[in-house]
Amino acid sequence: MRRDVLLFVNPTAGRGRGARAAEPVSRVLRRAGFTVRGIVGTDADDALARLREAAAAGDTAVVAVGGDGMVGLALQAVAGTATPLGVVAAGTGNDFARAVGLPFGDPEASAAVVAEALKEERTRAVDLGRVGERWFGTVMAAGLDSRVNDRANRMRLARGRFCYNLALLAELGALRPIPFRIRLDAGPEQEVEATLVAIGNGPSYGGGMRICSEARLDDGRFDITVVGRCGRTALLRVFPRVYKGTHLDHPAVTVHRAATVRLTAPGVTGYADGEPLGALPLTAETVPEAVRVLA
CATH class of the missing domain: 3.40.50.10330 (Probable inorganic polyphosphate/atp-NAD kinase; domain 1)
Structure with missing residues (x-):
């Protein structure tokens, strides 16, 4: 012991x-x-x-x-x-x-x-995600949420949740679909206009937002939630459902599963576990049983 x-x-x-x-x-x-x-x-x-x-x-x-x-x-x-x-x-x-x-x-x-x-x-052996040499345990995200984080990190006159809310309002005002290119495992590269893409090793981020609500820590693959073209009104209407994970049945939302994901988009930063990873393109891979958790 x-x-x-x-x-x-x-x-x-x-x-x-x-x-x-x-x-x-x-x-x-x-x-x-x-x-x-x-x-x-x-x-x-x-x-x-x-x-x-x-x-x-x-x-x-x-x-x-x-x-x-x-x-x-x-x-x-x-x-x-x-x-x-x-x-x-x-x-x-x-x-x-x-x-x-x-x-x-x-x-x-x-x-x-x-x-x-x-x-x-x-101990419980759980999977982790890895981007280059950087490990993550919950969700890697890019798109609207990462742009909100970028803006919040640039703010100097506000802090905490208030800062985040101000950044969210500003980004909603400038909301436009982002041209993503996504490659899952060894499949072909797909082009999709989306509001955000979330790569979930675990089901939630941001304090209980179940963006990848069916993701599991021990299945050797990610759940990838793609929120497609979505106007401000529709986005604000569906957003509260994220906390229960019931947003996945919305017509604008699609879910994929893969062990490796390559994500490309111009002018977009990837974040994982709430921390910036760097500008896309980025490749995330699942590493099964990468850490033993005392549970």
Whole structure:
């Protein structure tokens, strides 16, 4: 049984919930007999470098405390290795935890799951997506949602959900279909005008928006949701259905399944786990059982 736990903390996650969660998580794990070491960097790159060095030094487990961004960062260190990953979902979205069936919003309950799984040496092997050297656990998206993120990231006078809502209103005002080219596995390249394309390793992003609602973490392939040409009125009407996943039967929506997806479109950025990957074209591939989650 592993006795050393690396606590990977984002102190700013969930407006400070990450920092507040670290203490009760440490307490639960120490009471269970584990040695806990905190990993916090000066920025994302420094934190990841520290985590990789610490994880490579011994027989340890990594526990990410924060939201999907923190989990996504931890995946860069543990994916493809034998190091198991625990998740204390203390961010805003927590979609990876939702997909795996882990608790969120309750750090002590999450820590108890991690401690029990470590004691019983119980893990769940789940698939990940990979774009180049970048791993992701939930959804890679491009189109309207990525343009909203681009605009929100450029804003300086607003922050958080308000900033995102302002960016969304601005992008809806400029809404135009995007000429995508999509290639699934070894099939032919398809041309399609679409509002957005979401490549789901897991079912949801953005805090429970089930854009790829039938996606599974253990089937070795992505669910690809394509929202075709869609006017502002229709888009606003169908949007609330995304939270229940009932949008998939809308005439403008099509779903595909593939292990590899190449996506091309002019002037569009790809995002995964809420973080920018870079400009299209990008190729995403499924890597089966790429990480062992303490669940």
